[in-house]
Every structure is written in C-alpha cells, then in structure tokens.
Amino acid sequence: MECEVQDETAIGEIQSKKPVLAILTIEDDAQLFRGNRTNFSDLILTGREHGFIVYVLTVKHLKLSGNQLNGFNYDHATESWQLQKFPFPDLIYNRIPLREDELLPGVRRKIRACLHNPRVTLFNPSFFNxxxxxxxxxxxxxxxxxIPTTRRMVSRQGLGKMMIKHNFLYLKPISGKAGKGIMTLRLQPEKQFPYKLKIQADKKSITYNCGSITKLWNRIKKESTGERYIAQQGIxxxxxxxxxxxxxxxxxxxxxxxxxxxxxxxxxxxxxxxxxxxxxxxxxxxxxxxxxxxxxxxxxxxxxxxxxxxxxxxxxxxxxxxxxxxxxxxxxxxxxxxxxxxxxxxxxxxxxxxxxxxxxxxxxxxxxxxxxxxxxxxx
Ligand SMILES: Nc1ncnc2c1ncn2[C@@H]1O[C@H](COP(=O)(O)OP(=O)(O)O)[C@@H](O)[C@H]1O
Ligand SMILES: [Mg+2]
Structure with a gap:
C-alpha cells in the first residue's frame, strides 16, 4: 500500500514538472547581462502564464553538466534582476544580442556543445549573414x-559589370543591421558625373556624384571601412x-x-x-x-x-x-x-x-x- 502511494507521488511529480526555458545571453561587467531587458521580462511573464519556468542564463553560467544553473529572475515588485538557482533547461532560447559576442571562441564552443547535447534543445543557433x-x-x-540579383562586392570591375545590367544598386554590409553602412548607387550615363552614390547617415543620406568608376570605387572603399559587402539589384x-x-x-x-x-x-x-x-x-x-x-x-x-x-x-x-x-x-x-x-x-x-x-x-x-x-x- 505504502509503495503504491509513493509511486503515485512520483508520477504526480513527473506530470506536474514544468517545462524550463532559459533565455541565453552574454554576461556584462556593468549590468549583469546584455540584451533587451524589456524583451526578457516580457518573455518571463508570458512563459509563466504558459506554465513554464523561465530565466535569463548567461554564457558564463551555462554548464552542461549538473542539474541546476545560476540564472536571473525578474522581480516585478522591485523591478530588479536577481541571481537564483534554477533547474537545468529543456530549451535554450539564444538571444545573444551582438554578432561579435556570438563569435567569441568560448561562446561558440558552448553553443556547439548545446547543439550536441540531447538534454537540451537550442532555439536559433546563430545570426544569419x-x-x-x-x-x-x-x-x-x-x-x-x-531574390534580387546579389553579388559579393569584391572588385571595381565586378561592380562595373553589375551596373551594366542594373542601373540601381544597394550596397550592404554582409553582417549589417538597422541600415548601418547601407549605400545606394545609381548610374545616370547622360550626366557629367554619372555615378550617384548615396550613403545612409543617421536619419538622412549623403550624396556623392562621381565622374569615373575609379573615383566611385575609392569612395566606396573609404566608406565601407573594411567591412565585407554585397551589391544587390535595387528594387x-x-x-x-x-x-x-x-x-x-x-x-x-x-x-x-x-x-x-x-x-x-x-x-x-x-x-x-x-x-x-x-x-x-x-x-x-x-x-x-x-x-x-x-x-x-x-x-x-x-x-x-x-x-x-x-x-x-x-x-x-x-x-x-x-x-x-x-x-x-x-x-x-x-x-x-x-x-x-x-x-x-x-x-x-x-x-x-x-x-x-x-x-x-x-x-x-x-x-x-x-x-x-x-x-x-x-x-
Ligand atoms: N535591393 C534593395 N532594393 C530596394 N530597397 C532595399 C534593397 N535592399 C534593402 N533595401 C531597403 O533598405 C532596408 C534595409 O536593408 P536590409 O537588407 O534589411 O539591411 P539591414 O540589415 O540594415 O536592415 C530594407 O528594409 C529596404 O527598405
Ligand atoms: Mg533589415
């Protein structure tokens, strides 16, 4: 009889075990961790409503052995983040906010380890380029x-060839976001300065009119500051x-x-x-x-x-x-x-x-x- 009761308790525990989702981000010296805090607290709240345990997990605290991890919980009453112990997650939702952080060798190693670990499912392994x-x-x-015609922008000749087919192009950094580094290029052969290059600045764009493709290329090189770019048919x-x-x-x-x-x-x-x-x-x-x-x-x-x-x-x-x-x-x-x-x-x-x-x-x-x-x- 006693034995049966114990069994029931065990089953009850298994049935009531809440799924656990950890929001993965990177630690930060000044503010505990990086990332959009409103997004993270919204996720924690929604997760709770859906019967999940949700916490913010930094790469530093992510240890694939062990059953408990240190993570951050959001306390709505005090509007503060608190370090607590949480169960090992079933799901890890990758929200590391910066590409450069995701590319750090230590971070890559842990992400790879997650992908190979059957205990956990990783949501969104990395940024796209x-x-x-x-x-x-x-x-x-x-x-x-x-898909608009798209090429890697590697040479003046290549760009020139593309402009024969498309007289309007977008030049974009391969790892760019939020419009940073984007330029447009328009070929107007009838004009004295036939290459019109526009560069996205804060809220406006700056225009350069270039008389030759060599001058254009030099300007583009100067503006692209060593970043890798694609050239794309402008729509x-x-x-x-x-x-x-x-x-x-x-x-x-x-x-x-x-x-x-x-x-x-x-x-x-x-x-x-x-x-x-x-x-x-x-x-x-x-x-x-x-x-x-x-x-x-x-x-x-x-x-x-x-x-x-x-x-x-x-x-x-x-x-x-x-x-x-x-x-x-x-x-x-x-x-x-x-x-x-x-x-x-x-x-x-x-x-x-x-x-x-x-x-x-x-x-x-x-x-x-x-x-x-x-x-x-x-x-
Ligand atoms: N080939 C294109 N033709 C026309 N507009 C474009 C083209 N590529 C980008 N744009 C415009 O520029 C915006 C930003 O481009 P996108 O590729 O999304 O770069 P980012 O990563 O900086 O957001 C797009 O949302 C669109 O409005
Ligand atoms: Mg975009």
Missing part, C-alpha cells in the same frame, strides 16, 4: 524568383505619399511545430532616408492601408496573401539551407511598383515588433512551440 541567405535561397527554384519600392515602404514579416513555428506567420507589418521610409528603419526617420504603418493606396483594394488583398505564402516558402528554404533547426525569423520584403514581391533579408533574432497584436503573438508562440518540442522529446 546576408550572403549566406542569398546562397541558400538561390538553391531552390521555388524561392529564386523573389523600386512601391510608395505612399512619395515615401517608399516595405513589409516586415514575422515567421515562427507554432504549437504543431510548423512554420506560421505571426504577423506582417509595414515600414514607411523617412523622406530623406534610403532605408525604412524607424530609427532612421521611418515609421510604422498598416500594410493593408499602404497596399490599398498603391494598388487598389483587390490587388492589395492578393498581395498580402502572396506575402504570407512567400514568407513561409522562404523560411522553409532558409531552414533547409542553414542545415539547422530554426524557430523564428523576421523578414524584410519589398513590393515593387508592379506588385512583385522581393526578399531583402531575414533576421535570426527578430527585434520586438511594435504592433501590439504581433508582439503578443510572438511571445506566445515561443512557448507554444516550446511545449510542442518538450512533448515530442518525452515521447
């Missing part, structure tokens, strides 16, 4: 039509009140383990900017409103459906190309004035979406998919 994304998406006939984006706009899709795996759209937002470029980023004078808008204004009701509806299906195809191909299991990504998509959809980039660590409905869904999906993974593992 823009060149790999294009290589992967070119490999499939399904995704190729959405004439659809516009609203003479401001260009593009779409931001958030694609995540859902409670059935399938890729799903969590939401699509739109960004209107600042009047003086060559990108649509909000910190560069861009603004958030409703995709339907912008598309209806540019293309009319019927076409706008079709375009939104197409943007959704295209985002899913692209996410699947990126996952295939990367050779790793992924959980989420955001995507920048352009719509040209003829209503074609173009892929610009995907981010493996999406920034917070400011649209409240997308934001809410994005947090929930992490735990819905997380539960799916934990259930599959226990089978």
């Amino acid at each position: 823009k060149w790999s994304l294009f290589k992967w998406l070119r490999q499939s006939r399904v995704t190729r039509p959405f 004439q984006l659809a516009s609203f009140n003479e401001r260009c706009f593009d779409l931001r899709a958030l694609v995540q795996k859902n409670q059935r383990g399938q890729w799903d759209i969590s939401g699509i937002g739109a960004r209107l470029a600042g009047t003086l900017s060559i990108t649509t980023h909000v910190p560069r004078g861009g603004s958030i808008d409703d995709p339907e409103r912008l598309l209806v204004s540019a293309f009319g009701q019927e076409e706008a509806r079709k375009l939104l459906v197409k943007a959704r299906s295209t985002s899913l195809l692209i996410a699947k191909q990126i996952e295939r190309g990367s050779g790793q299991s992924l959980v989420e990504m955001s995507m920048d998509l352009g719509v040209d004035s003829d209503g074609n959809i173009w892929f610009f980039e995907a981010n493996a660590k999406p920034m917070k979406f400011d649209e409240p409905d997308i934001r809410k869904r994005s947090l929930e999906r992490i735990f819905q998919y997380g539960r799916f993974v934990v259930k599959m593992k226990s089978k």
